[in-house]
Amino acid sequence: MKTLKFAVLPGDGIGPEVMEVALDVLKNAGEKFGFALDYEHADIGGIAIDNHGVAFPDSTKTVCENSEAILFGSVGGPKWESLPPKEQPERAALLPIRKAFSLYANVRPGLLYPQLTDASPLKKERIPNGINIVCIRELTGGIYFGQPKSTTTLENGEEQAIDTMVYKTSEIERIAQVAIDTAKARGGSVCSVDKANVLETSVLWRKVVTEYFAKHAPEIKLSHMYVDNAAMQLARDPNQFDVLFTENMFGDILSDEMGVICGSLGMLASASLGAEQNSLGFPFGLYEPSGGTAPDIAGQGIANPCAQILSAALMLRYSFGENEAAAAIEAAVEKAVTGGIRTGDIAFGLESVGTKEMGAAVLKNL
Amino acid sequence: MKTLKFAVLPGDGIGPEVMEVALDVLKNAGEKFGFALDYEHADIGGIAIDNHGVAFPDSTKTVCENSEAILFGSVGGPKWESLPPKEQPERAALLPIRKAFSLYANVRPGLLYPQLTDASPLKKERIPNGINIVCIRELTGGIYFGQPKSTTTLENGEEQAIDTMVYKTSEIERIAQVAIDTAKARGGSVCSVDKANVLETSVLWRKVVTEYFAKHAPEIKLSHMYVDNAAMQLARDPNQFDVLFTENMFGDILSDEMGVICGSLGMLASASLGAEQNSLGFPFGLYEPSGGTAPDIAGQGIANPCAQILSAALMLRYSFGENEAAAAIEAAVEKAVTGGIRTGDIAFGLESVGTKEMGAAVLKNL
């Protein structure tokens, strides 16, 4: 029997609770679809700061290196909020781990079931059939890691800070390929978002994307939009997009805007795909819910585990090629939720269930 | 009698139509509040490209230099869309004019009358009393003008593009003062938006803003938020903000998101204040509607002139100190619109009127 070897990094807040349920679902899927699990837990984020003094310890890195993928919970919380912004768990865990494993492609489905439109801040008539889009965000380039990135004191005594946004052809081409693959799998189109009227990096982005699509996927409809307009269009009519494709910083902002418009962060999964293949010939990747650690409800057993379960499904699909099992889990979540089993964040008048009950409902539908 | 000397740059599309109505309202306000108008028209944007070969001709610059303020329409349209992004009228007019007059402070009221909540994409129960916030955007710094900004060919033949985001203490302090003034005038609070967990410029931004507020306006409540979270919170609950305060690029994105959430761009005005004072001792400034040239309805006499009229009111307030007249115009627009006189963009079942009729209704209520 095929064995799936992955690292489990539950992190802080609701992370451990929802992770437990997601692992149950994976086990069950393994029994049905014929694979075994071989996973190892490691600390990440706040708990790693507490236990090891750093948010992404070497020991955790080693566990990840010995795995084919990473299933990630979420990190951060009030306990570490007084740390300087760059030392806070989310930042101090995520940026180094992205860098360490060249996780250049962030794939975020923006999915809202038609039965759940109450959850969206948008008027129902704007999204009568829910929402079904995907955001592809470049995740290791741009202004996040570009050098120089520094603060200096000027001659007149003032301080001056500098960040550098940088992109080169090959970085843009490899993420363009992910946008193409995603659009092909959905039978959809791609809208590439940039600020080519102001940024040199965006001029290059637009040029490389245009040429790459023309050469490698002329059949896919490609359009371009400025980022300020995209922020408007997302809030006006999200379904005008199919694959929303953009660079790191714009993707940080737009994918979160997309997330909130989809109603509940408790339902949204994400994949961050690496440049390297794992030993199975699939991309190494990190899979995490889009929501946070929800410290207000942590430890109460009432968090929505669906985002974590759906992230596990993405792991099966992208890093293990278990497409059938992935689709079955996604269908089971949809059936459970649209059938009326709801945690508090998506209850809307229905009785709400706890984390474990939600997990059980997914298992029942698997 | 006091004479208000300003440049009139109607631009393209609906620009000239709504400008005519705004000038009528200004004339009428002058009769009531005791000032005369002395204004000169000049070309800007697409029409300037057609007539002079450039979007911001020297002749137009001279007209502006001889004025105390600029009343701006809007620029761009399908005719010039095939130009490269950086040569398109909006970009080619706005960036040089901002630079030429050091228009460092963009003030954008995000106002939705409670009677007009139908216009917002957000559910009514999220904004039962409409929306009333202000976005203050730094407008001449950051990644828009920072150097180096260039594209080079690497040794391996790839191209690499670079943009530089840069801020220094004094740039941050002068815009912090605008946020303070705005909050004071509203009796409100300030939320400063940055990405201090990733950007050096944001670390400096947060530090300078915190120190400046502590020193100059300790009585004003100041909070900080990451830009990705701000993009979520705007779409979830816009009224949690009072003064939303941020740097150039983030402000470009968030102010447009705010605009669409406020329902109709046809109702939203903006002021871009300069570093220099005019001969009256007020800031030189440029005043423009937040919407675009609306080429689909240009020339039909049905565009909503309210944003242009409200921009003229901001000009009276900021560049001419005519606070009473400004408030009277704002009240007249509100009365006309909430009284049921509506252009097509905000009609919602009511009979819709044309640009001139809308202007007449405002005049009637002045």
Ligand SMILES: CC(C)[C@H](C(=O)O)[C@@H](O)C(=O)O
């Ligand atoms: C924590 C932060 C550095 C990170 C980012 O900006 O990428 C987060 O916002 C995200 O989107 O995963």
Ligand SMILES: CC(C)[C@H](C(=O)O)[C@@H](O)C(=O)O
């Ligand atoms: C046209 C463009 C350069 C401009 C900007 O990005 O500032 C516009 O989007 C705006 O917000 O006024």
